Each structure stands twice: as C-alpha cells, then as structure tokens.
Amino acid sequence: MTVAHFEKTRVMMYSHDTFGLGHLRRCREIAHALVAAYRGLSVMIVSGAPIAGAFDYRARVDFMKVPSIIKLRNGEYQSMAQHVSLEETLRVRRTLIRNAAEALRPDIFITDKEPLGLRGELEDTLCYLKAQGTHLVLGLRDVMDAPDLLAAEWARRNILNKIDLYYDNIWVYGPKGFYDPLVGLDLPPGLSHRMRYTGFLRRDRTKIDDASERLGRGYVLVTPGGGGDGMNLIRAVLGAHSQDPDLPRTVVVLGPYMAAKDRAELLQQAWGLRAIEIMDFDNRMEDIIANASAVVAMGGYNTFCEILSFDRPALLVPRTQPRMEQAIRADRAAALGLVQRLPAERAAIPTEMAAALRSLGKAARPSEATAAVAAGLASLDGRERIVADVGEWLEQRRRNDLHPLRIANS
Numbered sequence: 001m002t003v004a005h006f007e008k009t010r011v012m013m014y015s016h017d018t019f020g021l022g023h024l025r026r027c028r029e030i031a032h033a034l035v036a037a038y039r040g041l042s043v044m045i046v047s048g049a050p051i052a053g054a055f056d057y058r059a060r061v062d063f064m065k066v067p068s069i070i071k072l073r074n075g076e077y078q079s080m081a082q083h084v085s086l087e088e089t090l091r092v093r094r095t096l097i098r099n100a101a102e103a104l105r106p107d108i109f110i111t112d113k114e115p116l117g118l119r120g121e122l123e124d125t126l127c128y129l130k131a132q133g134t135h136l137v138l139g140l141r142d143v144m145d146a147p148d149l150l151a152a153e154w155a156r157r158n159i160l161n162k163i164d165l166y167y168d169n170i171w172v173y174g175p176k177g178f179y180d181p182l183v184g185l186d187l188p189p190g191l192s193h194r195m196r197y198t199g200f201l202r203r204d205r206t207k208i209d210d211a212s213e214r215l216g217r218g219y220v221l222v223t224p225g226g227g228g229d230g231m232n233l234i235r236a237v238l239g240a241h242s243q244d245p246d247l248p249r250t251v252v253v254l255g256p257y258m259a260a261k262d263r264a265e266l267l268q269q270a271w272g273l274r275a276i277e278i279m280d281f282d283n284r285m286e287d288i289i290a291n292a293s294a295v296v297a298m299g300g301y302n303t304f305c306e307i308l309s310f311d312r313p314a315l316l317v318p319r320t321q322p323r324m325e326q327a328i329r330a331d332r333a334a335a336l337g338l339v340q341r342l343p344a345e346r347a348a349i350p351t352e353m354a355a356a357l358r359s360l361g362k363a364a365r366p367s368e369a370t371a372a373v374a375a376g377l378a379s380l381d382g383r384e385r386i387v388a389d390v391g392e393w394l395e396q397r398r399r400n401d402l403h404p405l406r407i408a409n410s
Contacts, residue, residue, distance in 0.1 A: 006394050007040035012106035014097070015047040016069075016118040021226045021256075023112045024049045025302045026139070026173065028057065029201050030110070033383040034390060035060040044104055046097055048118070051256050055283050056206075064100055066093045069118060070228075094121045101125045107397070108390065110137045113144075115163050126166045135393050138167045140181045141301050142174025142200070143332075146324040147184030154185065164188040170195045171386065173301070175379040179332050198386055199379035203302075203309040206284045215277075220250045220360060221292035223285065225300045227255015231262045233298055233317050236347040238266065240357055241273045243350035247357050249275050253288065256281040286310075294360040299326040299333075307339065308378050313363035314339040315356055317347045336377055337369035 011034060015023040024047050031043035035058050042060040045052075050068045057063065067089045097117070101109070109129050115138055116123045129136060144150050154160055163170070172181055176197035222237050224230020234252055241247050252270070254263055263280075270276045282288055289295060289303075290310045297303045299316040307314045316339050318326030334341035340363055346352045372378055 005039045006398075009038070009041045009108075009394060010104055010106045011041065011043045011108045011110065011390075012101060012104055013043060013045045013110045013112065014114075014117060014122060015045055015049065015112045016114055016121075021049065021051075022141075022300055022302050023047070024052055024055075026201065027110070027112055028055060028061070029203070029383065030139075030386055031061045032058045033387050037387045038391065038394075044100070044106070046100060048093065054256070054281075064096070066096050069093075090119055090121055093118070094124060097121065098125045098128065101129055105132065106134055108135045108137060108393065110139055111167075112139050113141060115159050115167070116157070120157070123162070130166055135169075135397070136167045137169045137171060138163060139171045139173060141325065142172060142181060143179050143301075143325045143329045144181040144323075146328065149324065150182075151185050160185060160188055160191070164191050168194065169389070171389075172197045173199075173201055173382055175199045175376050175381075177375065178336075178377045179328065196385070196389065199376075199381035200305045200308055201382040202380035203286050203306045205286055205290050215251055215288065215291060217291045218249070218293045219277075219291075220248050220294050220296060220357065221289060222250060222252040222296045223289075223303060224253075224255050224258075224298050225303055227253075227258035227281075229319055230255055230258060230298065231266070232319075232344060232348070233296070234266050235269065236317065236344075236350075236353045237296060237357070238269045238273060238276065239348070239350040240353035241276055242269075244354040244358075245274065247275055247354060248293075248361065250277070250357075251288070251292070252276060252278045253282060253285070254278065254280050294363065296357070296360070299330040299339075301329070304329060304333065304339075305380070308366050308380060311365045311367045313360055313365055315360055315363075316341050317344055319344065336372035337364065338366045338372055338378060 013027045013031060015027040027045050031045060034041055034043060045063040046066060047063055048066050048068045052063050052065050069086065069089055111122060126136060172195060174197060222234060224233050234254065237250065237252065241250065254266065267278065270278055286306060289306045289312060292312055294313040295307050296315045296317070299318040316330040316333065318330040320327050330339065330341045333339045340356065340359070342356050366378055367373060369378070
C-alpha cells in the first residue's frame with residue numbers, strides 16, 4: 001500500500017559484495033520494498049558483485065557495477081581483474097562511488113554492513129553526503145562476528161567513532177533479543193539510541209516459472225549461498241548419499257561463485273548417485289526453497305531469512321572462517337528450536353551426515369518453535385519497519401524544509 005508520494009526522491013545503497021551474494025540480495029530486497037511503498041522514490045544500488053546483473057529489478061530500482069574485488073578464504077582481498085592491483089581497483093571504486101553520489105544527490109544513503117566500505121572506500125563519500133544533508137543509515141546483519149574479533153578489527157580502524165560521526169541511524173536486520181551484533185563493544189554515548197532492530201527481512205515467492213516448477217516439489221534442497229566456500233558442505237552431502245543410497249531426493253545448487261575445480265570435483269563425486277540432482281545457479285532461490293521439503297545450508301543471513309519465510313525444516317552446517325557469523329547464528333537458532341545444527345567436522349563423517357539428513361524428514365518447522373515465535377525472536381517484519389522509518393524521515397524532512405524534496409511540475 002502506498003503511504004505517500006515523494007516525487008523524485010532518491011535513495012542510494014552501497015553493497016560491497018566480495019565473497020557471496022548476501023549484501024546485494026539484502027539491498028535488493030529493501031530497494032524493492034521501498035519502491036513498492038512510495039511513488040516517486042527511486043533506488044540506485046552500488047555493488048561490486050560480479051553477477052549483479054543476473055537478478056531482476058523492479059521499476060525505479062537500478063544498480064551501478066563497480067570493479068569487483070574478491071575475498072579469499074583466508075580473509076584477504078584481491079582484484080577480480082588480476083592484471084590490475086588491489087590499490088588501483090580501490091582507487092577506481094572510490095572515484096566512481098563519489099562521482100555517483102555527486103551526480104545523484106541522494107536524499108538517503110544506506111550502507112550495508114561495512115561502515116566505511118571496503119578498505120575505507122566510502123569515507124570520502126560519507127563526508128561529502130553528510131555536508132549535503134543526506135540522511136545516512138548503516139544496516140547491520142543480526143550477527144556480525146565473534147565479539148572479541150569484531151572489537152579488535154573495529155578498534156584498529158576506529159570504526160565506532162566513525163559510525164558516531166557519520167551515521168544518523170543504524171538498522172539491525174533482526175529482532176531484538178535474537179542477537180546483538182555489537183555485543184561486547186564499547187559504544188560511544190548515544191550511539192545505541194540510534195539503533196533500530198527491524199526484524200528479519202521476509203522473502204516472498206517471485207512467480208511460478210519453468211525453472212522452479214521443473215524441479216517439482218518435496219526435495220531436500222542443499223544450498224551454500226554464493227558457493228564460494230560451499231565445497232565442504234556439498235562434499236559432505238554427497239558422501240552421505242554414497243553411504244546411504246536410499247536418502248531422499250536431493251537438489252544441490254552449487255552457487256555462482258564456486259571455483260571451477262571445486263565444481264568439477266563435485267560433479268565427478270555426484271556421478272551415479274541416483275537421488276542427487278545438481279544445478280549451477282538460479283536467481284530465484286525463493287521459489288526453489290518454497291518448493292523444498294527441507295533445507296540444508298551453511299547459515300548465511302539470506303538463506304536463514306528464506307528458511308523462516310517459507311517455514312522449512314532446516315539443517316545448518318556453518319563455516320567458522322573467516323568469520324564466526326554463521327556459527328553464532330546457527331547456535332542461536334538451534335537453541336531457540338528454529339533449526340537443527342551440525343558442526344562441520346561431524347558433517348564430514350558420512351554416517352553422521354546421513355543420519356542428520358534422514359532426521360530432517362521428522363524435523364519441526366520454525367513456526368513450531370512456539371516459545372521463540374511468541375517472543376518475536378523469529379519476527380519477519382524487517383521490510384515493513386524499514387519502509388515506515390524511511391517514510392518518517394522523508395516526511396520530517398519535508399516538514400522541516402531542511403532539504404526540500406524536488407517536486408515535479410506536473
């Protein structure tokens with residue numbers, strides 16, 4: 001339902017995406033909710049994701065691709081174009097982002113997860129936009145990392161003071177009480193009052209299409225998200241099927257970022273496993289999860305939101321490198337009864353993984369974790385609260401005439 005008409009209002013979003021699809025998919029979900037709610041509002045997503053163009057976007061949502069930088073499994077970065085140095089690529093990205101901000105002159109700028117951007121590439125733009133009166137918002141996942149690791153990383157870069165300096169508001173994309181992404185950090189006075197727990201971001205089916213319907217229904221879905229670090233999860237599932245050929249029908253989606261050598265190895269391992277079907281990638285994972293009987297995943301933010309949204313029994317096998325994010329989320333969700341959790345070292349044992357896969361047939365759905373649901377710890381109200389916040393800020397700006405919205409002549 002349209003709340004208001006904000007003619008020629010512009011929102012700019014930053015999604016640095018170096019390892020998976022999480023940041024881009026989250027930004028896209030928020031952008032679609034905003035343009036659906038407000039006539040006249042448009043969104044530009046700035047992303048380094050190599051496959052940003054593989055997704056569909058609503059009218060008034062567009063993206064600007066900046067040169068890609070990939071995050072290696074050891075946490076280091078390198079330019080996707082290996083003939084160009086990381087420093088050169090970062091310089092180009094900084095310039096493009098700043099130029100886009102100057103040309104677009106956004107009313108609201110939303111940063112996903114990295115307060116100063118990749119290697120600080122956003123700070124110059126944030127300083128410029130702050131001086132222009134742009135409303136600056138930082139969006140954080142429900143879980144960032146282990147508190148001691150995050151505190152050390154942010155202390156080295158003076159991140160908390162920079163957040164305090166630049167950002168007007170902080171969204172936490174999860175319900176209050178599920179987890180505090182800044183737990184254990186010494187926050188500057190008043191910063192916590194700018195934090196808003198939105199609830200998780202609900203996902204909807206897209207539309208019935210040949211890709212999702214070709215698979216039928218009732219399969220176990222195995223998804224490692226972007227796939228860049230999903231080799232071990234899929235290898236464990238295939239090992240379980242080799243151990244127990246009578247396991248239920250299983251659809252494995254490798255993900256667009258899986259290395260070619262890993263992809264080839266898994267295809268060879270899957271040869272002859274009659275219950276296994278393998279797909280490379282589908283840009284409408286919502287439909288594929290909605291048709292599944294259960295989900296096996298690593299526990300990234302977007303997949304977890306989809307598990308909750310479509311109320312699917314799930315087994316999470318989280319990674320612990322380069323961040324503890326997935327493990328913390330999986331532990332918390334399992335403790336609340338929302339999912340089952342299996343450590344990676346146990347998943348690597350074929351008999352244990354086979355047993356875990358079999359147990360999914362009798363596992364509870366997230367909605368059956370009645371205490372967690374009643375306490376709002378699986379809340380999926382994120383889009384609605386974000387839309388309400390944006391409307392409130394734009395109305396306040398219009399009333400105060402601090403930065404008059406550009407009204408069309410018509």
